[in-house]
Each structure stands twice: as C-alpha cells, then as structure tokens.
Amino acid sequence: xxxxxxxxxxxxxxxxxxxxxxxxxxxxxxxxxxxxxxxxxxxxxxxxxxxxxxxxxxxxxxxxxxxxxxxxxxxxxxxxxxxxxxxxxxxxxxxxxxxxxxxxxxxxxxxxxxxxxxxxxxxxxxxxxxxxxxxxxxxxxxxxxxxxxxxxxxxxxxxxxxxxxxxxxxxxxxxxxxxxxxxxxxxxxxxxxxxxxxxxxxxxxxxxxxxxxxxxxxxxxxxxxxxxxxxxxxxxxxxxxxxxxxxxxxxxxxxxxxxxxxxxxxxxxxxxxxxxxxxxxxxxxxxxxxxxxxxxxxxxxxxxxxxxxxxxxxxxxxxxxxxxxxxxxxxxxxxxxxxxxxxxxxxxxxxxxxxxxxxxxxxxxxxxxxxxxxxxxxxxxxxxxxxxxxxxxxxxxxxxxxxxxxxxxxxxxxxxxxxxxxxxxxxxxxxxxxxxxxxxxxxxxxxxxxxxxxxxxxxxxxxxxxxxxxxxxxxxxxxxxxxxxxxxxxxxxxxxxxxxxxxxxx
Numbered sequence: 001x002x003x004x005x006x007x008x009x010x011x012x013x014x015x016x017x018x019x020x021x022x023x024x025x026x027x028x029x030x031x032x033x034x035x036x037x038x039x040x041x042x043x044x045x046x047x048x049x050x051x052x053x054x055x056x057x058x059x060x061x062x063x064x065x066x067x068x069x070x071x072x073x074x075x076x077x078x079x080x081x082x083x084x085x086x087x088x089x090x091x092x093x094x095x096x097x098x099x100x101x102x103x104x105x106x107x108x109x110x111x112x113x114x115x116x117x118x119x120x121x122x123x124x125x126x127x128x129x130x131x132x133x134x135x136x137x138x139x140x141x142x143x144x145x146x147x148x149x150x151x152x153x154x155x156x157x158x159x160x161x162x163x164x165x166x167x168x169x170x171x172x173x174x175x176x177x178x179x180x181x182x183x184x185x186x187x188x189x190x191x192x193x194x195x196x197x198x199x200x201x202x203x204x205x206x207x208x209x210x211x212x213x214x215x216x217x218x219x220x221x222x223x224x225x226x227x228x229x230x231x232x233x234x235x236x237x238x239x240x241x242x243x244x245x246x247x248x249x250x251x252x253x254x255x256x257x258x259x260x261x262x263x264x265x266x267x268x269x270x271x272x273x274x275x276x277x278x279x280x281x282x283x284x285x286x287x288x289x290x291x292x293x294x295x296x297x298x299x300x301x302x303x304x305x306x307x308x309x310x311x312x313x314x315x316x317x318x319x320x321x322x323x324x325x326x327x328x329x330x331x332x333x334x335x336x337x338x339x340x341x342x343x344x345x346x347x348x349x350x351x352x353x354x355x356x357x358x359x360x361x362x363x364x365x366x367x368x369x370x371x372x373x374x375x376x377x378x379x380x381x382x383x384x385x386x387x388x389x390x391x392x393x394x395x396x397x398x399x400x401x402x403x404x405x406x407x408x409x410x411x412x413x414x415x416x417x418x419x420x421x422x423x424x425x426x427x428x429x430x431x432x433x434x435x436x437x438x439x440x441x442x443x444x445x446x447x448x449x450x451x452x453x454x455x456x457x458x459x460x461x462x463x464x465x466x467x468x469x470x471x472x473x474x475x476x477x478x479x480x481x482x483x484x485x486x487x488x489x490x491x492x493x494x495x496x497x498x499x500x501x502x503x504x505x506x
Contacts, residue, residue: 028157036164040171040179048177054114055122056184059103063130064228066099069220069357073213075144076353085201087209089138096134103127118177125181132188139201155194163187219357223364230368237375238387250384252320253330256312260304261338287411290350292485295420297342299485302421302428303468305339310435311460314445318453326384332442333388337395344395347402350410359405367398423479423486427472434467435460 040049070088077084104127111120143152167183196202234254239247308315312331316324348360371394378386407417435441440460447453476486 029160032160032164036167039168043168043171043175044177044179048180051116051118051122051177052180052184055119055126058106058110059123059126059130061228062099062102064224066095066102067221067224068095068214068218069224070095070213071141071144072220072352074138074141076355077212080145083206083209084212085138085141086204086206087213088141089203090205090207091210091213092136092138093134093205096130100127100130100134103130122177122181126184129185129188132185132192136192137195137199137201138203139199140195142199142201151198155191155198159187159190159194162190219361220352223357223361226361226364226368230364230371233368233372234375234387237372237379238384241376241379242383246384249324249326250330250387252324253327253384253388254334256315256319256327257308257331257334258338259308260301260335261341286350286354286409287416290346290406290410290412291416291420292488293346294342294417295424296485296488297346298421299424299472299489301342302339302424303431303464305335305337306428306432307461307464307468309333309335310432310441310464311457313443314447314453314457314460317445317447318450318457330384330388333385334391337388337392340395340399343399344402347399347406350406351402354409356405356409360402363398363401363405366401367394370394370397420484423472423475423484426475427468430471431464431468435464438463440464 068091070091074080074084074088103123107120107123107127110123111117140152140155143149163183163186166186167179170182171179234250235247238250309332312328312335313325316328316331320327351357351360371390374390374393375387378390380386382389403417406412407414432441440463445453445456447456472486476482476484481487
C-alpha cells in the first residue's frame with residue numbers, strides 16, 4: 001500500500017516506539033540473564049560455564065562470518081514479493097546447514113586442541129541449534145518492515161524466559177554443563193515455533209530471486225567481516241605494546257564508557273533502519289525523521305555520556321572496586337566520545353536503508369585503518385589514554401564522512417542539524433557547569449566504602465539529571481514548546497505514568 005505524506009509522522013512515531021521496545025528487550029534480557037546466572041552459579045561449576053563459553057564463542061564467530069545480511073536486504077527492498085520471501089528463506093536454510101556442517105567438521109580438532117573431548121560433543125549439539133534457526137519463518141521480517149517491534153519483543157522475551165526456566169530446571173536435576181546446552185537449544189526451538197505462530201506467512205524454498213538480494217547483502221557481509229577484524233584490533237595492539245593486564249583495564253573502561261551506545265543508541269539505530277527503509281520504499285523525504293532521530297538521540301545520550309564521564313570515579317569504585325581505578329580516565333574520555341555516536345548510527349542506517357551499503361563499508365575501511373594506525377602510535381607514547389584518544393580521532397572522522405554523505409541524501413542542511421541539537425547541547429553544558437561549580441565533576445569520590453560510593457554517585461547523578469531537565473524544559477518553553485524530542489519524551493513519560501496508575505489501581 002502506498003503511503004501518503006500524512007503518514008510520515010505515523011512512521012516516525014512507530015520508529016520511536018520500536019526503539020523503546022528494543023531498549024525494553026535489552027533491559028529484560030539483562031534482568032533475566034542476571035537472575036538466571038545468580039541461580040546457576042550455585043548449581044554448576046566454573047568449568048561448566050567456561051566449556052560452553054568457548055563453544056559459543058567459536059560458533060558465534062562462524063555464524064557472523066556466514067551471515068550475508070539477507071534480512072536487511074528484505075527490510076529495505078522497495079518491492080517485496082513471494083519470490084523474494086522464499087528466496088530469503090532458502091538462503092537462510094542453506095546458510096544454517098552450511099554453518100552446522102562447518103561446526104561439526106571443526107568440533108573434533110578443537111576438542112583435541114583444547115584437550116577436552118566434552119567440547120567436541122557440546123559443539124556437535126550446538127550445531128543442531130544452527131539447523132533449527134535455519135528454518136525460522138521468513139515472514140517475521142514483516143515485523144521490521146512494518147516497524148512492529150512489539151511482536152519481535154514478545155518473541156524474544158518468551159523464548160528467553162522459557163530458555164532460562166529450562167536451563168535452571170535441568171541444572172537442578174543434572175548439575176551439568178548440559179543444562180546450559182539444553183537451554184540454548186530450547187531458546188532456538190521456541191523462537192522457531194513462535195515465528196510460525198506469530199506470522200501467517202508460510203514460506204517455500206526457492207533461489208530464483210537471489211540476484212535481487214545478493215547485491216545488497218554482500219556489502220552487508222563485507223561490513224560484518226570488517227567488524228570481525230576491527231573488534232579485536234584494539235586488544236591486539238594494547239596487548240602487544242602494554243601487556244594483557246592493560247587489555248583488561250581497557251575492555252572494562254570501554255564497556256562502561258560505551259553504556260549510552262549499547263543501551264540507547266544501538267536500539268535506536270536498529271529501529272531507524274526499518275523506519276528509513278519504510279520511508280524510502282514510499283519515495284518520501286527522510287529529513288523530518290532524520291532530524292527527529294538526531295534530536296531525540298542527542299537529548300537522551302549527550303547528558304548520559306557527559307554524566308557517566310563526570311561520575312566515573314565513584315561509579316568504578318562502587319561497581320568494580322578500587323583495583324580498577326586505572327579504568328577511570330578511560331571511562332571519562334570514552335563516555336563523552338560515545339555521546340556523539342547518535343550521528344554515526346543515524347547517518348549509517350540512513351545510508352544503508354537507501355541502498356548504499358557500499359558507502360558505509362568503504363567509510364568503515366578508512367576509519368578502521370586510521371584507528372589502528374593512530375592507536376599504534378598513541379598507545380606507544382601515551383598508554384591507555386592514547387588508546388582512548390585514537391577512538392576519538394577515528395570516531396570524529398567517521399562522523400564527518402557519514403554526515404557528509406547522509407545530509408544531502410536526507411535533504412538536511414548543517415544549520416538544520418545543529419538546530420536539532422541546540423537545546424540538549426545547551427542543557428548539557430549547563431549541567432556540566434553546575435556540577436563543576438559544586439565540585440562533583442571529574443573529581444575523586446569522597447566516600448570510603450560501598451555505601452559512601454553509592455551515595456556519592458547517586459547525589460551527582462540526581463543533581464545532574466535535575467539541572468539538565470530543568471534547563472532543557474526552560475529552553476524548550478522559551479522556544480515556544482515546538483514539536484520535537486522534548487514533547488515526544490514528555491508524551492511517552494505521561495503514557496507510562498498513566499499505565500502505572502492503572503496497574504496500581506487494579
């Protein structure tokens with residue numbers, strides 16, 4: 001059905017809602033995983049977790065290498081017919097069976113390499129999981145095409161809940177690593193069943209439409225291969241120049257500093273790809289959605305990045321302990337840099353959604369080369385601080401190149417882009433100034449124990465959140481309360497509050 005101009009706000013709202021569901025899924029996953037882990041560590045041995053971790057790590061790499069981006073190609077395809085659906089289904093089966101075959105072939109050599117025959121059996125069992133996933137209903141791709149992430153949330157949530165419950169029950173009975181293996185297989189099986197229960201589409205196997213898919217998906221595959229190279233490059237350089245201990249400090253600092261990206265920006269980017277593709281399929285301008293995404297993302301992530309940076313010391317002391325204080329400067333630098341990743345994800349997803357994955361691949365090649373080169377130099381002379389600085393250099397280059405291509409294709413000027421970020425930028429600077437005057441910005445914690453660190457982090461966070469929120473609302477009100485991120489966030493907050501009141505009333 002052809003969309004009209006009047007439907008553009010609806011697409012934008014569904015995209016924002018989709019990002020909310022993806023964030024909710026991440027929160028639910030973390031909580032389910034935490035509860036499950038707390039129970040399982042009392043039932044299983046550390047070696048059980050290590051054995052399965054080795055197997056899943058190897059299989060995850062094989063799975064990433066074999067992924068050719070078929071689903072992304074189908075999401076952004078302007079004309080999707082049965083031939084395309086069924087070709088995607090056929091390619092998925094072929095990929096899954098080949099992946100399972102590769103896992104089975106390397107299972108015995110890896111078992112001998114690690115000196116543990118159990119690894120061979122575990123990998124053979126998990127190869128079955130790849131075969132199960134291969135037969136998932138390709139019709140669920142409509143959830144992303146229609147920006148209906150609520151259905152995807154339901155599918156992910158219940159498969160995870162059933163998997164966690166099964167793992168715990170089997171662990172209680174067997175007290176063996178097989179509990180973890182069975183849980184992983186049950187997760188795949190439940191997803192398979194749900195894919196046919198939630199989507200009425202019934203696929204058939206064909207490969208006739210492969211030419212219409214492969215041109216787009218091969219560039220997606222190339223980008224994934226580049227990511228497999230880029231990911232461990234940091235650790236390899238730091239490990240070679242500074243030693244393995246510093247790799248651990250860097251990894252922890254990167255994980256904490258990148259929290260705004262992993263918890264907000266990446267879910268937003270996944271939803272934006274579907275939203276941009278939807279507008280592209282309808283041949284409509286992308287400017288409003290692009291600017292709206294930038295404005296909302298910056299409103300949420302910019303204060304979070306600066307906030308994490310300013311409270312890094314008490315946060316690290318509380319969550320990791322004082323032996324990890326060397327990670328504090330990394331968190332402080334990386335968190336601010338990650339705050340600008342909204343521009344990267346919005347621009348990159350727009351470029352791919354309009355059918356230019358080749359552009360994002362070559363930009364990634366350039367930024368990867370720059371990152372590795374600068375890291376080799378800066379780490380040698382400045383240690384871990386140099387590693388963080390190299391992330392800034394490559395990150396800024398990435399932003400410049402992606403925006404340079406995305407802005408004209410979205411019909412957005414530099415002035416419009418800056419205007420969409422103006423109010424949250426002013427409010428963030430005000431927040432930084434207030435915390436600085438109060439001695440709460442980038443200073444060591446005044447606490448002496450866990451309670452003191454917690455109170456310090458909570459005080460800084462609450463002060464920053466209140467100052468940011470008040471200044472943001474004041475600037476928004478002064479601008480005449482225009483449509484934008486502030487109105488959307490207030491609307492979502494009001495709806496959430498009303499739902500909570502209804503639940504409490506019941």
